[in-house]
Amino acid sequence: MSRAAVLEGGARWRAAASRAPGVAYLLAALLVFFALFGPRFASAPNLLNIGIQSSILLLLALPMTLIIMAEGLDLSMGAVLGLAGIVLASALVAGYGLPAALGAALAVGLVFGVANGLLVTRVGLPPFAATLGTLGAAQGGALVATGGQSVVGIGPSLPALYASSWLGIPFSIWVAVAAYGAFHVLLYHTRFGACVFAIGGNRDALALAGVRVHAYHAAIYALGGLMAGFAALLLTGRMNAGHPTAAIGMEFDAIAAVIVGGTRFERGYGGLPGTVLGVLAVGVLKNGLNVLAVPSSLQVASIGLLLIAALLVDSIRGRS
Amino acid sequence: MTAPAAWPLRMPSIGYRLLGVAALCLALALATDAFLTLPNLLNVMRQASLTFLIASGLTLVIVTAGLDLSIGANLGLSACFAAAVIQASGSVLLGAAVGLASGIVIGVMNGVMVTWLGLPPFIATFGMLWMVYGVNYWYMAGTTIYDFPQGFRNLGSGDALGVPVPVYLMAASMLVGGLFTRYTTWGHDIYAIGANREAARLSGIPIRSRLMLVYTLSGAMAGLSGIVYLARLNSAEAGMGDPLLLPAIAAVLIGGTSLFGGIGTLSGTFVGALILTLTLNGMNLLTIDTNWQPLVMGVIVLLAAWLDASTRRRAEARA
Amino acid sequence: MERAPIQEPPARAVPRVEMRGISKRFPGVRALDDVSLTVHAGEVHMLVGQNGAGKSTLIKVLCGAVHPDSGEFRIDGRPVRIESAADARRLGVAVIFQEFSLVPHLDIAQNIFLGREPGSRFPGVVDRRRMHAQARALLDALGMDLDTRLPAAELGVAQQQMVEIAKALSQNARILVMDEPTAALSDHEIDRLFARIRKLKQDGIAVIYISHRLREVFTIGDRVTVLRDGRHAATLESARTDMAGLVRLMVGREVRTHRRRFGESAGDIVLEVRDLEAENGVHGIGLHVRAGEIVGVAGLVGSGRTELARAIFGADRVLGGEVRLGGQRLPGGPAEAVARGMGLVPEDRKESGLALTRSVGDNLLVAALPRIFPNRWYRFGTAARIVADLIARLQVATPSPGRLAKFLSGGNQQKVVVGKWLGAGVHFYVFDEPTRGIDVAAKAEMFGLMETLVGDGAAVLMISSELPEVVALCDRAYVMRDRTIVGELDRRDLTEENILKLAMHHE
Amino acid sequence: AGGGDESDAAGEGRETIAVFTKNQTNPFFEVVRTGAARGAADMGADVVQYIPTRPDNIPEQMSQIEDVVVRRPDAIVFTPVDTQAMVPGVEQVNAAGIPVVNITDPVLGGDIVSFVGCDEVTLARDTGRYVLERLGGAGNVVILEGVGGSVNSNNRVSGFMAAVEEFPDVTLLASQPGNFQRLQALQVMENLLQTYPEIDAVLAANDSMAMGAIEALEAANRPALVVGLNGTQEAIDAIKAGTLLASGDCDGFNHGCLGAMAAVRHVRNLPVPDEILIPITVVDETNYQPLDIPLEERMCPAWETFAGE
Numbered sequence A: 001m002s003r004a005a006v007l008e009g010g011a012r013w014r015a016a017a018s019r020a021p022g023v024a025y026l027l028a029a030l031l032v033f034f035a036l037f038g039p040r041f042a043s044a045p046n047l048l049n050i051g052i053q054s055s056i057l058l059l060l061a062l063p064m065t066l067i068i069m070a071e072g073l074d075l076s077m078g079a080v081l082g083l084a085g086i087v088l089a090s091a092l093v094a095g096y097g098l099p100a101a102l103g104a105a106l107a108v109g110l111v112f113g114v115a116n117g118l119l120v121t122r123v124g125l126p127p128f129a130a131t132l133g134t135l136g137a138a139q140g141g142a143l144v145a146t147g148g149q150s151v152v153g154i155g156p157s158l159p160a161l162y163a164s165s166w167l168g169i170p171f172s173i174w175v176a177v178a179a180y181g182a183f184h185v186l187l188y189h190t191r192f193g194a195c196v197f198a199i200g201g202n203r204d205a206l207a208l209a210g211v212r213v214h215a216y217h218a219a220i221y222a223l224g225g226l227m228a229g230f231a232a233l234l235l236t237g238r239m240n241a242g243h244p245t246a247a248i249g250m251e252f253d254a255i256a257a258v259i260v261g262g263t264r265f266e267r268g269y270g271g272l273p274g275t276v277l278g279v280l281a282v283g284v285l286k287n288g289l290n291v292l293a294v295p296s297s298l299q300v301a302s303i304g305l306l307l308i309a310a311l312l313v314d315s316i317r318g319r320s
Numbered sequence B: 001m002t003a004p005a006a007w008p009l010r011m012p013s014i015g016y017r018l019l020g021v022a023a024l025c026l027a028l029a030l031a032t033d034a035f036l037t038l039p040n041l042l043n044v045m046r047q048a049s050l051t052f053l054i055a056s057g058l059t060l061v062i063v064t065a066g067l068d069l070s071i072g073a074n075l076g077l078s079a080c081f082a083a084a085v086i087q088a089s090g091s092v093l094l095g096a097a098v099g100l101a102s103g104i105v106i107g108v109m110n111g112v113m114v115t116w117l118g119l120p121p122f123i124a125t126f127g128m129l130w131m132v133y134g135v136n137y138w139y140m141a142g143t144t145i146y147d148f149p150q151g152f153r154n155l156g157s158g159d160a161l162g163v164p165v166p167v168y169l170m171a172a173s174m175l176v177g178g179l180f181t182r183y184t185t186w187g188h189d190i191y192a193i194g195a196n197r198e199a200a201r202l203s204g205i206p207i208r209s210r211l212m213l214v215y216t217l218s219g220a221m222a223g224l225s226g227i228v229y230l231a232r233l234n235s236a237e238a239g240m241g242d243p244l245l246l247p248a249i250a251a252v253l254i255g256g257t258s259l260f261g262g263i264g265t266l267s268g269t270f271v272g273a274l275i276l277t278l279t280l281n282g283m284n285l286l287t288i289d290t291n292w293q294p295l296v297m298g299v300i301v302l303l304a305a306w307l308d309a310s311t312r313r314r315a316e317a318r319a
Numbered sequence C: 001m002e003r004a005p006i007q008e009p010p011a012r013a014v015p016r017v018e019m020r021g022i023s024k025r026f027p028g029v030r031a032l033d034d035v036s037l038t039v040h041a042g043e044v045h046m047l048v049g050q051n052g053a054g055k056s057t058l059i060k061v062l063c064g065a066v067h068p069d070s071g072e073f074r075i076d077g078r079p080v081r082i083e084s085a086a087d088a089r090r091l092g093v094a095v096i097f098q099e100f101s102l103v104p105h106l107d108i109a110q111n112i113f114l115g116r117e118p119g120s121r122f123p124g125v126v127d128r129r130r131m132h133a134q135a136r137a138l139l140d141a142l143g144m145d146l147d148t149r150l151p152a153a154e155l156g157v158a159q160q161q162m163v164e165i166a167k168a169l170s171q172n173a174r175i176l177v178m179d180e181p182t183a184a185l186s187d188h189e190i191d192r193l194f195a196r197i198r199k200l201k202q203d204g205i206a207v208i209y210i211s212h213r214l215r216e217v218f219t220i221g222d223r224v225t226v227l228r229d230g231r232h233a234a235t236l237e238s239a240r241t242d243m244a245g246l247v248r249l250m251v252g253r254e255v256r257t258h259r260r261r262f263g264e265s266a267g268d269i270v271l272e273v274r275d276l277e278a279e280n281g282v283h284g285i286g287l288h289v290r291a292g293e294i295v296g297v298a299g300l301v302g303s304g305r306t307e308l309a310r311a312i313f314g315a316d317r318v319l320g321g322e323v324r325l326g327g328q329r330l331p332g333g334p335a336e337a338v339a340r341g342m343g344l345v346p347e348d349r350k351e352s353g354l355a356l357t358r359s360v361g362d363n364l365l366v367a368a369l370p371r372i373f374p375n376r377w378y379r380f381g382t383a384a385r386i387v388a389d390l391i392a393r394l395q396v397a398t399p400s401p402g403r404l405a406k407f408l409s410g411g412n413q414q415k416v417v418v419g420k421w422l423g424a425g426v427h428f429y430v431f432d433e434p435t436r437g438i439d440v441a442a443k444a445e446m447f448g449l450m451e452t453l454v455g456d457g458a459a460v461l462m463i464s465s466e467l468p469e470v471v472a473l474c475d476r477a478y479v480m481r482d483r484t485i486v487g488e489l490d491r492r493d494l495t496e497e498n499i500l501k502l503a504m505h506h507e
Numbered sequence D: 001a002g003g004g005d006e007s008d009a010a011g012e013g014r015e016t017i018a019v020f021t022k023n024q025t026n027p028f029f030e031v032v033r034t035g036a037a038r039g040a041a042d043m044g045a046d047v048v049q050y051i052p053t054r055p056d057n058i059p060e061q062m063s064q065i066e067d068v069v070v071r072r073p074d075a076i077v078f079t080p081v082d083t084q085a086m087v088p089g090v091e092q093v094n095a096a097g098i099p100v101v102n103i104t105d106p107v108l109g110g111d112i113v114s115f116v117g118c119d120e121v122t123l124a125r126d127t128g129r130y131v132l133e134r135l136g137g138a139g140n141v142v143i144l145e146g147v148g149g150s151v152n153s154n155n156r157v158s159g160f161m162a163a164v165e166e167f168p169d170v171t172l173l174a175s176q177p178g179n180f181q182r183l184q185a186l187q188v189m190e191n192l193l194q195t196y197p198e199i200d201a202v203l204a205a206n207d208s209m210a211m212g213a214i215e216a217l218e219a220a221n222r223p224a225l226v227v228g229l230n231g232t233q234e235a236i237d238a239i240k241a242g243t244l245l246a247s248g249d250c251d252g253f254n255h256g257c258l259g260a261m262a263a264v265r266h267v268r269n270l271p272v273p274d275e276i277l278i279p280i281t282v283v284d285e286t287n288y289q290p291l292d293i294p295l296e297e298r299m300c301p302a303w304e305t306f307a308g309e
């Protein structure tokens, strides 16, 4: 009995390894390389740095995974994050408490997420066009509201929260870990999660099962907006200010991390662990190159190389 | 139009878009005296032509249900290479050839990644974007190359017979592109691939060589645009293509090309570029805060997408 | 219009399900025309009819997936409205669909309970332990020894079908609908399924059972309703009818199996395949087709016939062996195959046969462009002429060549897929399930077309699950099992029994 | 001679200075970086350059700061991509006990050893005044702003405004953002030329935009006086060619030089003033010569030139 279980466990590990996206191997290679050659790369403070730096991107990449699994896309996340950050900071400046300010940021995110969801499911717009439109709206909104200025003077409560740590682990990492946990449960242990797989994998099956597909589908985008709003907490805490353009382009990084992590635009294929690997790979690469003090132009090129190499590994393994 | 000309159904709602252009023109003519002057209209045409040049290759890529995010970076690198060669050799022709070649090489690499290596176009070209920027940052090392012979600069900022030179380039590429997409079997193959890649493959269309062609064309148009922008700006720097990517995508989408593939035209993209330019031109003439620009652009993209979603079904059912 | 006889069983309790006057039109097709159906508790009601007769549509109406244009329902005598799948579920209707409705990256248990996952103490969170235990129990009852954590993507067709059945059974439905549940199953699995159905009968469940295997009408059915071209043809007690009678009702005339006039002279070998092995799993394939021949490929669903066709055509990567067309070896790849004169009519015409969002004209020309316009210059006048000619020749029912392919009926779509090869100058055709989902008339036309083709010296390889078609139409047939050819039957030996014997052989 | 040994052996004597700049696209920062490298080399120290991979990206510069804190350079020479949003970054560096010299753009918080830069308001005002005097104190002008809302742009625009207000006969026609970018400035200028039949001078918040404006003016054949800010090589060449009237310069090379020097001096416990203001010059055809030498050949001034107590 126990022997069989062990064997089965081993088989499952092997199966997991064979399913692991190519980026897993690249990440391992990067870690080994930087640990050998990067001064103090493998020190605890530096590893924490990687965690801190990856946490905001992870908050966007988690819902992006679900959106992509559902054969969609959300280009508006970075802009919505920027706008939510402005709202959060402005609320703090106006003297509201942190919970109220966070609530406002979440509300902004939710409004945009729901708008995306409705545009995609009800109006029937292609996700790319719909979210490119809302990207413009959110970014324009943030710029118009601030005139392009930073929103400063947010008081000590948020910076203090951001700077806090527990068991030696900084706040933002705890947030990222908690978000991952929540998404893991959501995707793998709830009805909502099964619907995400089904919307991408076999939408008709879901409809025939009597599930209101549109509602769940829109909810996935709403969740994306909500998380963008929530990420404003970390971004604003990190900058001690709200800035309208601070998160521009982050959605592309999130999409790249998700795809590199093995999730595909077709048939509900993908998963969250791969996304974490994708986010970490980019984080480790940038951090390691900084620690090695590699020239910035080379860093820029390496990001492109990493993305393409990770996909190549997948493509080659897919063929054999 | 006769019946046969109607059946490659590629863009059903161009009428509405032209209506939009007319409405924009009318509104601007009423709102400002400066709009309805010949210099301003030529000015609008010049700006729209430049946007069209970048967006034209992208249109074909999107018709095949692909994407090319590297065009902005590609444009920048081509301009920088061309600039460096012109400065070093004094030969405008050589410089232009090198710029175009650089664009084509990047296009070919995109094509190889998408067809032979089977990478998803979104991320493959996004990765290419980073690599191209890396090369360009390294090559330019934070400098600007500027000051070119007047003859070369006319390519971007000059007029011929009172019409801006880029407008001729636009007209030429629209003519050639239009003939290519409409009157050659390659063009028809591209639409077939975009509409259903597997069916096209099983119909004997050589998918890989057609896609290679399209990505190469996209790279070549980015390279060409790089040269024209160089001539227009009289200078090149590494980041110059960055702000041009999203407007190019927006122009393609506003022009009615579908990201699902198989639907779209170059003339639509030109109308899209025109709508974008008119809007921005109008906002400038009315001295509206530029911070409003992203919002207005977003709304136009949404309107165009909504227009297609609501009219396409009816137009198709009528056929 | 004469009304077909409806035999009511001796007055029992109110029927479990009553459907009255159901009509449904699709663009170009009248799928259902004033159909009525009554099923009692504890009854297995068979639904038979030719392809496209409207069986699947009728049950889709019952389960809320398709909205009828008119008609009414009663369940246990009470009038009900079924607007959505959720409504149907609430009313106790469970369906096993003909097209698989599994989600590839969910595991078996998740698929079985999709949309009805057992909840835990936390709202929205699924009690996975309970879900897997229940799934286990369901699979055990069907005698299936599968890990409930396996994703559906890793299951074979038969296993998928069993999961579908488990999914329907898990709903504790009062009305269970099965649309061709045995199409992919072996005898052993069918026996278990039937045992299960008998048990359900005892529990007082109403079962509607669609099948093309007419024998099942007599083994498991109590009554049988025959649909013909979307109309109700008859409802009979199973015990009071026989196979010949059923077929007559289905076809609407005396049994007229399509008999081809077989030409004596088969020509030269057009296609020769030796030792073919492909990435998709087919292996050890050797076959040949002569000019003027229609050669069948038969086998059970999942036996690898489609894969064979794709390997020959070069659509899937070939690992070994060779394919010779007209004596020349094909280098592989559809482009080369087409250039040398081979055309494939794939089984999933919507996925890989047609561009649904393109016009009929574009679809008809897509393969022919290099031949019609050798200098690559597209002339609309020529194109229009050729398209008009093809439309007339194939009698494609379309209002204009500009009509999008997605608006055509199945039979007309199929004609377009065949038509694209006519213009391309192809002399060797592979037809994969050419009659799937097309109506009686279109089927006859399709057969006529194939005969014309071979009459003109072309050669045809035809894959079909309809054994009578194979028997009626083919000069010879190969039979496949486990992705390889297990036998060849020539004209004399070509009977349904012989095909099945080879196809089903149990070791 | 292994690379690792070098840093160890030299580690005793040579300090490592980390230099942060905003992007690798604006030529001004290349000048700053070169100056910093030269200044450090003059004092026998090494520099490592950090530039965000995306131009002016706030979270990325924040990450680079965190990474550099791990590497522990002896000092940091810092140009914030955003004056406000980088305050927590500086505070982190403070917490790690690494001295920070702030150059070019002020960072509005944290402890810094010294600020090296110039008064941008005055820079713009003087340059504006220069062109308006050339106009004879009367005429129609437009201002090309930088990135809307950035402190940089705000300071420069308010300097221009101050100059305009000094001349009652000067009319400000429009003040439009060109995002410090040549293409945008060019297009904005083209459109402004349609709206206003008479434009006598253009005050651009940096040289790139000035050059873009010149392109537009030349294409329209509408001569006007144009000034920019930063004194880039391109501007110098344009001044020589007579297309650009003047460029307000606050020598980026010296920002780099003195920033690096101040950092090294601080590490060596030498005195460093709280603020080193680089003098402003309005560069025109009479006084461009000192700037008109290739970047590689430029030398850092002696410390005392600007920072003598």
Ligand SMILES: Nc1ncnc2c1ncn2[C@@H]1O[C@H](COP(=O)(O)OP(=O)(O)OP(=O)(O)O)[C@@H](O)[C@H]1O
Residues within 6 Å of the ligand: C026, C027, C029, C030, C031, C049, C050, C051, C052, C053, C054, C055, C056, C057, C058, C098, C409, C410, C411, C436, C437, C438, C439
């Ligand atoms: N969604 C649809 N749109 C258009 N036509 C349809 C649709 N569904 C079914 N049809 C058409 O309605 C007719 C009846 O189809 P149905 O699937 O009910 O037949 P069936 O009796 O189940 O056939 P089979 O034995 O092949 O499963 C066919 O002509 C089919 O092409």
Ligand SMILES: Nc1ncnc2c1ncn2[C@@H]1O[C@H](COP(=O)(O)OP(=O)(O)OP(=O)(O)O)[C@@H](O)[C@H]1O
Residues within 6 Å of the ligand: C100, C155, C156, C157, C299, C300, C301, C302, C303, C304, C305, C306, C307, C347, C433, C465
């Ligand atoms: N709908 C499907 N979903 C998942 N896998 C399938 C499906 N159809 C076929 N397969 C897989 O492909 C194998 C070969 O099946 P395929 O259907 O191609 O054979 P076939 O003999 O052509 O049968 P048919 O054409 O009647 O479906 C099956 O064993 C199965 O594993």
Ligand SMILES: [Mg+2]
Residues within 6 Å of the ligand: C055, C056, C057, C098, C179
């Ligand atoms: Mg059916």
Ligand SMILES: [Mg+2]
Residues within 6 Å of the ligand: C305, C306, C307, C347, C432
């Ligand atoms: Mg098949």
